[in-house]
Amino acid sequence: KIRIVSPRDGTRVWVDEDVSPLVVQLQIKDFDMPREGSARIFGNGRDMGVNIVQNEMAVTVPEIADGTHTIEVRLVDPEGNELGINKDTKFQKFTALEKAEHVEYPVTAEAPRSDGTLDRLPGMEQWQFDVASLETQQPVARLQELFRRRLTEQQAARGNKILNLVKERHDRVMSNPASWKNERFLIFRNIAVGLGNQIESMVSAFVLALVSNRTFLVDATPIHHLFQPPEIAWHYSPIPDHVNHDYIYENSKLLDLRWSNPLDFPQLLCDDVVESLPQQYLFVFSDQYYMPSLLHNHRYQNKIRQWFGGDIFGTIARWLLKPKPWVADEVMAFYDRHLRDRTVIGVQVRTATMKGFDIEYMAYDSFAWNDFPPAYWKCALLQTPRNPPKPVVYLLVTDHPKIRKIAQEGLGADNVVWYEQSITRKNMGGHATALIDIILLSISHDILTTSMSTFGYVASGWSSVAPMVVTYQSTCLREITSQPCFHKWSYLMTAQCYNKQAMISPEVRFCGPL
Numbered sequence: 001k002i003r004i005v006s007p008r009d010g011t012r013v014w015v016d017e018d019v020s021p022l023v024v025q026l027q028i029k030d031f032d033m034p035r036e037g038s039a040r041i042f043g044n045g046r047d048m049g050v051n052i053v054q055n056e057m058a059v060t061v062p063e064i065a066d067g068t069h070t071i072e073v074r075l076v077d078p079e080g081n082e083l084g085i086n087k088d089t090k091f092q093k094f095t096a097l098e099k100a101e102h103v104e105y106p107v108t109a110e111a112p113r114s115d116g117t118l119d120r121l122p123g124m125e126q127w128q129f130d131v132a133s134l135e136t137q138q139p140v141a142r143l144q145e146l147f148r149r150r151l152t153e154q155q156a157a158r159g160n161k162i163l164n165l166v167k168e169r170h171d172r173v174m175s176n177p178a179s180w181k182n183e184r185f186l187i188f189r190n191i192a193v194g195l196g197n198q199i200e201s202m203v204s205a206f207v208l209a210l211v212s213n214r215t216f217l218v219d220a221t222p223i224h225h226l227f228q229p230p231e232i233a234w235h236y237s238p239i240p241d242h243v244n245h246d247y248i249y250e251n252s253k254l255l256d257l258r259w260s261n262p263l264d265f266p267q268l269l270c271d272d273v274v275e276s277l278p279q280q281y282l283f284v285f286s287d288q289y290y291m292p293s294l295l296h297n298h299r300y301q302n303k304i305r306q307w308f309g310g311d312i313f314g315t316i317a318r319w320l321l322k323p324k325p326w327v328a329d330e331v332m333a334f335y336d337r338h339l340r341d342r343t344v345i346g347v348q349v350r351t352a353t354m355k356g357f358d359i360e361y362m363a364y365d366s367f368a369w370n371d372f373p374p375a376y377w378k379c380a381l382l383q384t385p386r387n388p389p390k391p392v393v394y395l396l397v398t399d400h401p402k403i404r405k406i407a408q409e410g411l412g413a414d415n416v417v418w419y420e421q422s423i424t425r426k427n428m429g430g431h432a433t434a435l436i437d438i439i440l441l442s443i444s445h446d447i448l449t450t451s452m453s454t455f456g457y458v459a460s461g462w463s464s465v466a467p468m469v470v471t472y473q474s475t476c477l478r479e480i481t482s483q484p485c486f487h488k489w490s491y492l493m494t495a496q497c498y499n500k501q502a503m504i505s506p507e508v509r510f511c512g513p514l
Helices: 131-135 138-148 153-157 160-174 195-211 221-226 238-242 245-250 266-270 291-295 301-308 312-320 325-339 366-383 402-411 428-442 454-463
Strands: 002-005 022-028 038-043 046-052 056-061 067-076 082-093 185-189 215-218 252-257 281-286 343-349 392-398 446-450 468-470 476-478
Touching (some): 002 067, 002 082, 022 067, 046 056, 138 325, 160 301, 195 215, 195 281, 195 301, 195 312, 195 428, 195 454, 221 428, 266 291, 291 301, 291 312, 301 312, 325 392, 343 402, 343 428, 343 454, 366 446, 366 468, 392 428, 428 446, 446 454
Parallel strands (some): 185 281, 343 392, 343 446, 446 468
Antiparallel strands (some): 002 022, 022 056, 038 046, 067 082
């Protein structure tokens, strides 16, 4: 087991300031060095000439230019032959935050300056649809109506007051470039994680912008390609066109709220974020739904509840997330073919962490494959109304094609449908499929999800439906809320202001229900 981490805090290497020379910490376990061999380190594919013979060692990386870099560790035997056991990590060194390159897509972080076109997106060649039919806006309105159908008039109106104020302030700021050196901005940027994590963290970033009196902007390639701006012009790209790059860099901060970095979360719970984050340009990376840390900050708790009530995620998501017309077109075409005039039970089966283990392990665990998937069919049947007003269909959403055949065996071949496209996080086509699956799941009449799946959180949260959840014990239960769960609430339990008795809400429930 090989880890490449920062010696500063033991998290992933991520250079967000000038550090010279760069030092990385290597940790190699279950490999007896030097008896079984040694390790060699490569930078951007080139051997750095360092022979590592200790299981834990700090290595100095030669001076490198701004940009994206790869460090790779390769294990070799005593004769110097590679063993095929490698580990690499990608990191960025840069002196201008707005020029950082996204690793996963061949575009700059500030792109696209406009909506872009389908034929330039990697992975889109896997899609089967008529591009000419994507011009219509009708599916967008139909989709929004499906989201509204289960809300009361009061629920549908929740959040309108604060969101209208957000729009007014945003329009005033973004229409006056001369003021951009005096305004405070929060810029949400994505990292290479699943779409569920990206959406959760973007909604959290929106709340952070609200409580810290910042203008909310987005600089995230998947978001720009899959969603149209809501009622605000949220593209970050105009800012560096009008403000000097050096000025942005000197007056910015990168807030790292990833699961691998516990250091930056406590300030959201304990501090006045206007004072603790004074920088004018706040760039936020995250893979977590950290909104509950702001909700339990005594300065903001009443405000957030007054703004959004008990349905914080759903209220914000339905305003903030506006799928592009071609996405809505695909969703509604599938809906009309398979789901219209049916009672729909959405079933999400995530195998990547089946029973709490990685799929590489589960591929060889016949017990898990024989035990875990049938629990979904049992729970789905329990959710099925005894006398449904319309014929029942089970919408299957999964990350593994093997599950499809098993689902047909468990629920009946004629009763199961799924959206037939790529299952991957590696290209934009895969992200588009994920979004379509999330939307289809969210507009189902009832939802069954996998424990601790952010994909499932977003689907149920977007539509404000408390889902049924299949646990790692192959049982199922109804969640107490449709709100996503903050997986790393434990990072806050050692914070100075943490109060176990007072800080209780559905958003900080135990995320893996027993």
